[in-house]
Amino acid sequence: MTDVTHAVTQSTLEAFAREYLDNLGATIREDGSRWHVRLPSHANVGFTDVHEFDIALDSEQEGxxxxxxxxxxxxxxxxxxxxxxxxxxxxxxxxxxxxVTDGTYQYPSWIRESDVDVVDATFNPYYDRTAVCVFVRIDIETVSEYQTQFLEAVTVDVESTEQLPNVTELLVDEFFTPGSDWPADPAEDVDDESGVSSEKLNTAITTGQKATVEGVRDEISEVRQSASRAADSEFEEYRQLQEQQINELQDEIGSLSTRLQKLSTEVDEPESPQQRVKALEKRKELKTEKAELEGELEETLQEKSRGYAQQQREIDRRHAIKVSTEPKAFTIVLYERGEITLELATGGRSTAVRAPYAVGVGVTDDVQCENCQKQLSGENPIRVVSGRICCQSCR
Structure with missing residues (x-):
């Protein structure tokens, strides 16, 4: 999977399900990888008609x-x-x-890969931006049979449609996971009206759906390759059957030719008029049968000469994969953008560097070395030399 989207993990699902069932008033008794759940009599849910049931946490369990x-x-x-x-x-x-994030900052790779220490960090918010975090179900199936399904989360800025993978990871792993150390109610300061137009919101959600498909492109490729192998195997089986049929038709036609030659002798040299009439009738019958087999053989040979193209198309159609997405849940996220000031130190020397920053996102733009103007990165990390900012390339 790519870094753009974030897979919804088993532990996150279990935490979500536990809290959801708790809110329904259910009791849960754990037994290894299975939950025994009892719902109160007043609970009305769509996934079951009974008030006691089991939940398996592993689809590979036997029986x-x-x-x-x-x-x-x-x-x-x-x-x-x-x-x-x-x-x-x-x-x-x-x-x-x-x-809300308790001053926990996300440092860029040019900090993480350097030998400097962040002594202090100060964030100055300038304005708020709006994003939407979408949980998307991805179905990958063939025409003939269901294949697999994924649940991915993605966050997209509503104005720019920029994808915010760090925000997604933070939300899924922390805010949306009951029992985490993050605030339980981070939405208390959000106005009821987010001010986002439905058109922009729909565009952001559509962008997110496309991103989730891209996020599982390796998995889609695996399914496509598996389907292709299945199609190749089926086509090879069909080709072999056709070759067998050709041989059988040729043998049957040869056998009929031999019988017709024998009947010709009986027609030309009959022992009696009745035998000649009977031989003529039989010869006519065998000639008809032979003509039908020759027609079938000719049709099969023509199909073979075309590489069994029609059958190949039909097999490919049945094994073609279809990818569909459906947004399952949405969260409007207001996040602060501004500037972060990082006080960096190494070898007893310190200095400060400023960079555009957004809460949950991290540094939002490229930063150049103050000395040589080359772009800072994980491969070209920042350095502090004699109290001045420089980079790896400055050496």
Whole structure:
């Protein structure tokens, strides 16, 4: 998977499901990788008609009964839980500020890969931006059979449609995970009206859906290769059957030719008029049968000369993969953009560097070395020499 999107992990799902069931008033008794769940009598849910059921946390468990619900990122039960949770609160809101993140900053690679220490960091917010975090279900299937399913999260800035992978990781791993150390209610300062137009929001969501497909491109490629191998195998089997049929037709035609030669002798040299009439009738019957087989053979040979193209197209059609996406849940995220001042020190010397920064996003633009103007990066990290800022390339 790419770094643009963030896979919804098993642990995140389990934490979400536990909190959702707790909110319903359910009791959960854990037994290894299985939960025994009891719902209160007043609970009304769409995923079950009973008030006691089991949830398996591993789809690979042997002997799973049909009544057992499987909780994994690709399971249908997970989609049902998300659907029901979304119906309760279809669009969430969250304010991502310095106060909410408790001053935890995300340093760029040109800091992380350097030998300098960050002595102090100060963030000055200038304005707020709006993004949307979308949970997207991705279905990958062929015409003939279902293949696989993914649940991915992606965050997109509503104005610029820039993808914000660091925000997604922060939200999924921290804010959306019950029991984490982050604030339990980070949305208390968000206005009810986000001020985002539906057109911009839809554009951002569409961008996010496309990004999630790109995020699982390796997995899609694997499914496509698997489908291609299955198609090749089926076509080879068909080709071999056709070759076998050609040989059988040729043998049958040869056998009929031999029988017709024998009948010609009986027609030309009959022992009686009745035998001649009978031989003529049989010869006519065999000639008709031979003509039909020759026609079938000719048709098969023509198909072979064309490389069985029609059958190849039909097999390819049945094994072609279809990728579809469906947004399952949305969260409007307000996040602060501004400038961060980093006080850097090494060898007893210190100095400060400023960079554009957004809470949850990190440094939002390229930063050049003050000495040589080359772009700072993980391969060209920052250095502090005699209290001055420089970079690896300055050596």
């Amino acid at each position: 799973l009964e049909d009544s057992v619900h499987v909780l994994t990122p690709e399971s249908g039960f997970t989609q049902q839980l998300l659907d029901e949770a979304s119906e309760t609160a279809p669009v969430g809101q969250l304010a991502l500020t310095e106060a």
